[in-house]
Amino acid sequence: MADCNPAEPKNTICLRLTVAVGSCDVEEDVSEMEEHKSRLAYTFYMLTLFLFGCVLFIVGFFPASYTTTDAERESTIPNGWPIKMYGKKITPPPASYDAFVLFLIDALRDDFPTETNMPVSYEKACIKLNLHVDIPTVTMPRLKSMTTGTLSNFIDIALNVGSIEQLEDSLLHRLRDRDAVVSFAGDHTWLKLFPSEFTRAAANNDSFYVNDFYNGDKLVTSALEEELEKADWKLLILHYLGLDHIGHVEGNESPKIPHKLREMDQAVQKIIEHKNMQNYLMLLTGDHGMADGGGHGGNTPAETSVPLYLFSKNCSKPTTVTKRYNQIDLAPTLAVLLSVEIPTMSIGCLIPEMLQSLTLEQQLYAYFYNAHHLLNRARVKFGHEVVHRSDYYHWYQNATLLHKDLLDPLREGDGSSASQVHYQNAKLNYMRVAREISGLLSESLVKFDYGFIAMGLVLTTAAALHLALSVLFTDVANEQLQLQSLKKAQLLLSLVIGATLNIFAHALDVIMTSTLLLKLILMLLLVAAIYLSFDVVLTFIKIALPPIYTRRLKISIPLPVPLLVCFAIRVLTLGSSSFIEFEYLTWYYLGNTLLLLTTFRTLRRRITKANEELDGRHLYKIASVCLWQQRKIFVVLLLLILMRHTYGLQAIKSTLMVFALMLFWARLRKFHTNLQAIFCGIAFLLVYTFRGLNQQVQFFTLSEQLAARLVLPVLVLFWCCFALVLVLGYRAALPQQQSSTDLLNLEARPTSALLRLLQTNLSCSLILTALMFKVQNIVLLPTLLITLDETYKLCEAYGTSARKFSVRLVHVYKIIMTIFVGRMFFFYQGNSNSLSTIDLTPGYIGQTSYDPNVVSIFVSLNTFSADIHSFLYLIVHTLRANLKSVGIMQLQPPYAKAADTLVAPLYAALLLLPVAFYLCLMLGFRYHLFIYSVFSPKVVYDCYTVFVFFFVFLITSLYFKLFKNDA
């Protein structure tokens, strides 16, 4: 602690300081020495229940699909073309073009097609429109919207990668019913949605393999050439993925993007200049935009705005329309143009600019048809009564009356001004009806399943509170509160209540499940929720009304005010959408505040102590010595400032990476034996080589072919080194035959097997992360370790400078600091609460195809690396720490033992409480304007964070169970 250099003149002061620090009182409650029962199993159960609660909540909050319910399907309202109006016959318009091309470029954002990037498209487009895309801005829900005209569910984003339900009705279904030839080439998500609707399909094998920039698109273009020769199709859908992949891997500023856009432009040119293309309509659009980082999935204007360019042979003059339409408007408009029925679930309006090729009568019919369709949807949704009393119904009636009167003049081609006025009037009325109903229907699509939500909330809140209470009242939790033992009577009671509730809920249709197994699982969860709630309520009562007033239950964990205030602020800011969008600001601010506050308080206490002892003389010297002792924490604070600006360090990223890897190696050195250190060094060299071969850092200039061929061996070698580090670590830790050398080793390092195994795990996972991380982010890894190390030292110094030393105070400080530091680094890395910042590239390192398991593991490890590693580091630190350095020798065993009795449960409780609170907030915010754009992604992040923690916790506690007694 005290940096005493005998050569220095400040020697005397220095020595005295050490004495002053070392002589602090060591007062320990007896109870702290007892109670070393491991709480890992209990914490594990609580975490499991919490996760189940999260799942229930999510199921209730984001109902899995919006398909027609039985009631809606059986309704008597006719569906299809209306053919009569007040007795007069009306006919649907025939298809206005012979061929339709839907040219879809994934992630084509609004500012991409410019005069320089896509000259042909820009020049030749008849009409340029702008479409608004709904969230979630990922491919699968967008395709659904475009073909069915419905909004999609937020949780579809999860299904985007996973399984997909097939649609029941869409434009393509209608086309198939009419035996029209529909051809397709591109993203194979289409085939999952429409397995049998295409006449011909040439899909990419692997749409999620983001390292493929060109091959997939080449295949699409060659398929396009074949189709152009055949020219027998009614609708051709092309879906190019390359642009999206470039965005994911290299960002929206990548030099490859203009190049890619030019390639797309050439494909467009091929279509519009082909001899077989005579009477055609081509739509060039994107399924969603691209965020400024290159990803998508969020709610920024760059992601939710896409261009729509229309091409046809006989266009009068190019126009640009500034008005924005919705992406769901495409479905009914295309249906009218293709002359098929509007898909049943469609709630879009028509886009007037696209109907200009129709005659006036046909246009009016189209408006009438869509308004009629929407009115029927409204009838199904809100009931006949409500619809008949509404404004839009009157508008509709006005419009149809005018329409009827207009039918004859229009057919005769009467262009009198009166009929013109009537025509405009009818058209505006129809459009107004459509817009009104469309708005109403999209609002009413939200349907919450309150049964599941309530169960989820009760379960999460009860589990979080239970865990928190049991940790806070550690010393009395077992005897007086009986939190951790299973009470049979209470269980039986909750079983009865749970069963009754379950039966009633099912009978009243509050909860609907499909299978018996689900019912049973649900009942178990219900019972658990009731049991836990009983416990929590009883505990609260016991705390509030102690049986004997003098024996009031005391909180056994010290809760320092600053920590509590920071934690409370962090929890309360969850209620504001701005604070969620800029959550990183909260963490940086509070984390740094805590560090600064602790530093200054420690400094002040130490200086005061020394000053008192030296009776006010040499104050300047004391102050400077104490400041010098704390110099490292100031270095850490400077580093933390620097970390905020890692993105500004692009220019020196090669140097930075070399420096970071060396620093990292030196940091990991203390976990490694010599042999391990060598392999670790080689692994880092290979990481640099890998980045060099990908041309992300300075490296020998190699030909591209050679570089591509070298990537695989480099990665294989890396994995070999990684495996060697792992195996060597385990071999050193696990007990073997007692040979003389081993005995010597054991004497040399009396650490337990458990500690060594956990260290090996930590360092291996860190080495792996070094491979995953972006180049400029690698510097975060050593900085994280340094920051945690110095923070822990600071906490120890703070604890010992207090008047009454308490080990638990040090623990609490360390745990909360770990959470704050971990979160700060989570955001330093470039993460946010928007789904568009998830970096998908690490999932594909060394992969040649899309494997969901590998990708999800790698991406999770990359995204949550800060949280995972700070928790692991905390455990390892707790196990290896000795307070010798701060002058307290005798406390070493209980200190290390706290790892599984206090540290892990308290960490878990502090992680769960805000999440449970946030879920409750979500229920209150369910009609908030930003619920799906800001609050919902945060729920996904939060639940996933708990899941990742659960996983890490599970593995760690398994090691504790298996190896704890080997020490």
Added chain:
Amino acid sequence: MVSRFDQKKTKHQLFHVSISLATILICMTYMQYRRNWSHLGSFWDSLIVPIVFTGELLKVILARFFGRIEDGVLTAKQRQKKAAYFTPRELLGGLTLQFLCTLLYGFICIILGAPVLANYEQTFVLSLLMTLLTVSPTVFLLGGGGALQVCFCENPDFVTKCEDTALHLFKYNALGGILGAWAGSVVAPLDWGRDWQVYPIPNVIGALLGSALGNIYACTHVLYTCGRVYMSKKRT
């Protein structure tokens, strides 16, 4: 129970608090007069720093004025301290201390998220204001060395009774200022799009409001003590 009602001390306290509150009020009036708050971060254009400086000086003069009366009953140490107040060494020490504190506050501002490579002037003004609110009064009152000793000593023996009263009130002022400036950042992430959300305006205003609140708290404390003495007197 308060054994003896110290009339002089209470007078001092009340005068002191009134000066603080008046300073803040003048600042607020000035801000209201200027309407546009964007100049608050500039050094030459804003009058906040001079106003606060004058206010703090006035408080020190007040403490000196009240301290003059008890000149006769000083201990040797206190006398020695008093004599050394205007020596160049003390003056220089005081200035250095304030300068260092300004630097430290600037450093803290940057750690807590102020721009590193821009807005130097704003950061400087904010840290100057913080120094004026926290460290300067003590330095003006006791000199550089004295201020340090007060900071790092449980019960310094060279402080006269009157100075102690002032120091006690300075503490509220300083704590309120720090907390206010710290809490002022809360408006930064909000999406209201107001022009006063720009750094350092919320922090400057927060510091002023915080110190006002601190002073109001101190004032209520003093008044409460007065009231209690009054009540007990009445009863007896």
